[in-house]
Amino acid sequence: FGVVYSAVGGGQLFIDLAMRMVGKSRGGGAKVAIVGSSLMGTISGSAVANVTATGVFTIPLMRRTGLSAERAAATEAIASTGGQLMPPIMGIAAFVMADLLVIPYAEIALAGVFPALAFYFALFASADLYARKHGAGTLRDEDFEGIAPMASRIHMLVPPVVLVGGLVMGYSAQIAVMFATLSCLLVPFLNKATHYRLRDLPSMIFETGQQAAVIAVPIAAIGIVVAVAIQSNLALKFASGLISFGGGSYVVSLALVILGCIIMGMGLPTVAAYIIGAILYVPAMESLGVEPLQAHFFVMYFCILSMVTPPVSLASFAAAGVAKTDAMKTSVVAFGMCAVAFLIPFAFLADKALLFQGSVMQIAIAGVGLLFSTVIWAMGITGFIVRDLNRTERALLLACGAAAMVTQTGSLIWSASIAASVLYVVLHVVFARRNNHHGHGAARGAR
Template sequence: MAKLTYQRTLQIVVGLIYLTFLLKQFFYPNTPMISSPVHVFLAVATLITFMPLKLNNENFVWIGRSIDLCIIIVSFLICLHFYQENYRLETRLNYVDDVFITDKMTFVFGVLAILEGVRRVVGASLLTMIIAFLTYAFFGNYIPGWIGFTGFSLSDMTEIMTMNNDGLFGVTASTAVNFVFYFIMFGAIFSATGGGRVFIDIAMFAAGRLTGGAAKAALIGSSLFGTISGSAVANVTATGVLTIPMMRRSGYTAEQAAAAEAIVSTGGQLMPPVMGVSAFVMADMLGVPYARIALAGIIPAVAFYFALFMIIDLRARKTGVGNINAKDLVFDPVAPRVHLLFSPIFLIGMLIAGYSAPFSAFWACIVGLIIPMMRSNTRYGIKQLFETAVEISRQMAQVSVPLAAVGIIMAVASHSNLALKFVTLLSNLGAGNIYLSLGLVIIGCIIMGMGLPTVAAYIIGSVMFVPALVDLGIDRLAAHFFVMYYCVLSMVTPPVALASYAAAGLAQSDTMKTGLQAFALGVVIFMIPLAFVMDPVLLWSGTYYEIMIAFGGMICATLSWSIFIQGWLRFNLNLVERTLFLLVCVGIIFEKSLTPSWFMFLAAFAVLCLWCSVIKAKVFNMTSQQKSVSIADLTE
């Protein structure tokens, strides 16, 4: 008990200091050379308290505590350093004025503390990549060939990483403190006051009685929860506890249930109004309001979830698996808690009205705290509010430390010209062919995203790949979305698929089989980014008429893909019919909307649907009881 009390005391003290600083920034913001550094190292200190060093031998617990305490003290001393040296750092001439020994010590000890934080929260994948880039930065002159460069000295690295608004305190850190914090706070408040459970119950009410209702309820619940959480793993953990057992009881295997939950939860990072952290970073990189990013994400996200919904529906109609028994269709009445939905509605309204994302999220948090107190069944006490405050600091620290660490990779890649060299290489390999270049970027994003948080993979990909895509004539917003989508897909791409692993743990299923089945279900994501790269109208760039027509075409394309995947449309499809649906889908995707050839593919889709669902049955006197194998089934 003494050990728990000691650790909990640290969590409360350090966490509340961190939360107080972040809240103060909303009313009395500091200059960038205070706000970003203090945020980063308070996040490190907070993370260490929530993820203490654990040693196998209980006799050496004091060693772990001592190391943790040293990191916390060093983090606070670094914060003090930036407060004291703020005037000098703000007014000095970069790469001209002297770098003091205290600056170098701040860099060395600060990077070591951050690397240890990354090891604890993410693991070896991101840590290894950061160490590789640091090694490259210091010893680039020893690397032969086109990738080598002169290398940086300790003074150079200190200036790049910790003495200006770059490196550790660049766009990733500023985005976290100026955007991400407010949405993490809103998500934590909404979940703690019962809003997350309302989403699940709404999903059960809306889809529970439908064909394939178990997986459809999971899809609706996860998409709703994803609009608030923006995290695939958090989404799996929050909703999968309820939906995976329900899917198992409806006839799904453990792998099928886990795979379905993993892929529908992954889509939460793409679902406006609160997308993943990557969306906030994207807004900062592009220099556009976050509301523009959320607006651009609507059609691709709806198309993604519509395709999954139809895959689930067609599969259930074909096999009879996935229907919820009446005894399992149990959920709490939504009406007594419907008022909890006012805070996300308020948030969406503020964003649509044109208010900034931080301003909207902050006041949505206030609304989210007030609304539950209006009815006795949703009121909370001081203790619950206190626990929520500490939880906000924990979630923020776990997001912020990897984000700051990725700034090291961005700074090394840009200052060493590695990013420019990579763009040149990609251009040469692609030989100016847009399709070949897109294929190379897809492979690069998926490989890079294996084991990395989506935001880390996206940031690295945006530095390495987006300039090359823009050089090929692709719209900047579409290029950034393209990279982000394939980094999101890495969450369910074996051999390292974090969302699939989390779902497999809940379902007690085989992780590799779960990953393969989730990937098979989510292959539709591959098609959607190609669509908006070819036609930026799908990212809400055009007249309302053009956008709605293109959206309709996108729905037809994803439906065609779903039919191809399942091989069923009232009746089983033969190989020729499935191939035709695939070709129609590809044609709609690659043709620009509102062109004659695009309308031709739409007409072909309508003819195919009519043939497979009506005419063929009359001609051949078929029944709907025939069996066939879908592509998703082949992974079982």
Template sequence: MTEKQTIDEPKLSPEEQEILEKYDAESRFRTFSGKKLPLLVSLLAIGLSLYHLYTSYFGTPLTLQHRSLHVAVILALVFFLYPPFKKANRKSVPLYDWLCVLLALSTTIYFFVDYAGIVHRGGIPNTYDLLFGVILVILILEAARRVTGWALPLLAVLFFIYGLFGRELSGIWRHRGYGWDELINFMYVTTEGVYGTAIGVSATYIFLFILFGAFLSKSGMGQFFNDMALAIAGQTKGGPAKVSVIASGFLGSINGAAIANVVTTGSFTIPLMKKIGYHRNFAGAVEAAASVGGQILPPIMGAAAFIMAEILGIPYSQIALAALLPALLFYLAIIVQIHLRATKLGLKGISKENLPQVMDVLKERGHLLIPLFFLLYMLFFSGRTIIYSAFLTIIVTVFVAMFRKTTRMTIRDLLDALEQGARNAIGVAVACACVGIIVGVATMTGFGLKLANGIVMLGGESLFLTLFFTMIACIILGMGLPSIPTYIITATMAAPALVTLGIEPLVAHLFVFYFGLFANITPPVALAAFAAAGISGGDQMKTGFISMKLAIAGFIVPYMFVYNEALLLLNTTFIEGALVVVTSITGVVMLGAAAEGYLFTKIPLFLRILLFGGALLFMNPNLVQDLMGFAIIGFVLLYQWWRGKKQAVASETVSL
């Protein structure tokens, strides 16, 4: 295969598909034999997508009815598409899964049939309320096990047990205790349990933006990002690695699926990185770090920003603007390390004749940027709701794609996008429903407040120690859970600990979100890095640790914006914001150089440590610390100049 051929849109090989399924449970779909069953599943998925498009324009039914319908159809799709075990038959749907489908649909039918009675009873459940509530909870736990693995449903079960038997505990964790009927009723017929905020956001914003991503994919946006990244960065030092960062960042922001991003984008960027001379462990680590970071990158942030906006009750635009600079700093740190390693190893880019030209790429697919610019306008300037903005953007995407034959979508493409959008939403929706059980119990028992107080006590009211213990809790939780449920749980239980110390709620929520997300590249359970190692042929643990090093800014920047809110462009003037941009960029470049151990020449260990310390000085806005940081930079640069001059003299002497 030539370099030119690698520019084509990647098709997963059987080996790559196996890697994806190994590390991403959401991709383990059934592949049916025959035509009737696939048609039924397609109609159900397309119907769900059309329902959400309809309600985004004309309005949703009553809250509980809308959310219950969303959950029920998602559950039905789970039991159609996901086998109960890895080695189960994937060609047909067994009788027990058909029964689960019918039971799942019955939970929403009951809401529509007896909604008046449910409201009239006012929280005093009858037998049918409890029966359908039990059915719903059991189905959600099983669906979550199939789609996300064991960790999330087991955590939900532990919380449910805590709700039942918390009265038997002692100390701060004790509560008055609840009966199973109280818990089931709270989960099923209120908007605080399964049908709480998490599933509410899933049934509105998240589904529509995942559907938007499916339409973008069908129009060829993924190919556009890949080609544009190649055209911009492919010829530079270490070009393929920079292409990986750019393409994975853009795609990750839209789809929010880190592991799937690693496999799809990495299937052509990782071989290119290895071909120009990067070690296989480093090549895999670049793809893993870049793919994970997509969820902190506006405008879409993998849908997490919409959940954050709903929880905090603030405009989405405020979150996106606050998250922009830290995300750019994260990617800058990766690119700095990539560039320095390429310089150190003498690596070249891809030859110009084997790369697309920027103007050619823009001419062929540049019009696909119009929906993204339209979305930004709708979200930031139109004053319309997020749901309506997403609906119109999907329509604009279909219309704009018609401008050129290569991007035009046929009726079949439109139906595929509707189906794929629903399929892609399954993982998030199931996780949100299961998280509803956890958050519901935490709300009833006051567990979240107790945990927040425990973290503060453990930190001894020291801000740094509280941040550190919160970081550890988020990383541990994130190792076993998908990023969105991790954020929801940590936002409920860990972020309040930071708020009690006077940190702005938005700052606290971004802090816990970062560390829950980067658990994907934190050994010993670094699933994104492990998936990348499967493609590169590298060592899993080494790839994970290199991913952490590349993503070092992701572990430092959250501390920076806690100590310096101006980094999020909060409560700051233009001059202060500009100064923060300069110092933070300087600090991130220092971090990259310290991590790589190279700037213009090799940096000795003692100077790497000094450079790292200098970068940390830029964490807290202080003129003295900034001057000390710049002094350290000046010293390192002077040493680099002196050493380079000494080496040049020695080289001339040898040549003579």
């Protein structure tokens, strides 16, 4: 579906939508990359493929607004990686998760809403604050000249709607994707502006086969590993061994799971790494008292984050190649920029309401608290709100943001962290504006 939809113009539509939505704001180049790549990521299923497809357009845009090559490449790598987390069409691993848990994919997509929003809230807030701090400009008028009118292409949103609708209505992923792909081939002919050439069909089929082979070969090999693990009871033995090695410690055992997921994700497609992780690590986490949905999301999340984790961060390397800059520097910058993403899985371990498990009120409070805490973290990591922050202020915000993320919603630490963050931000804004007002008054008096 992703290959065909991109080939008939759907991918460019997402980029153009992002340009219209956020391109004219401060630091618009980075924001276009974040919004556009997040949309593209929902149909590509591969961080590296997403980078190579959108990075050739978004990275030069970011460079024109004043970002360094490393930061531009890192922003694209992170945004493309997060696309596999973004509902309603998440990466292939999410569909596998639905099969393993024997629940409808719609429940997986719903559970992924707040983890994905938190990921992109933090990235978007960091891009905005960084632009304000360093004076990054907006995109030029000529950057918008090549964008075709949206009205003549709005029907190209039908294929994703067909896919999402099929999944929500309870059809299998295969059936929903089949009808969505069929709509990709028919819908463009509703308007002359979106016609494609029929002679391009063979290349679409060939590229689809290529992408399927990249995933199918390692999964076929992993099938042998999975069969052996099940027949020999290896999974349970590994789980007990992991807990024993961690000394029965919840934190140490989770650290070992994270390490294993990231190492596997460095050398395997995300879905392949997730399948192995689900077989080996999920039973260990369940033994520690973690519920199945939380455990599966935790494993999948870190397998995805391996794409931007040094020393082998494939998405960062691909983005560095597009930007023609140092791959390892880009990888380090990307890791620092998305450090908050490594805390988000602990948030939904601490409170399952973040995976839409609980009452509406519990889910709403937990979700808003998580989004707020990621923005607070972004302020601390960027070192700016309405003026530059000193080290103490940054440390305070980082500590409050992290504490609010990894503790149970409504707990004493969560409440104190949220309250302290709100109080500090309000006082910071009030005093900064008062100082600016006094400064302007003194300047007028001097004149």
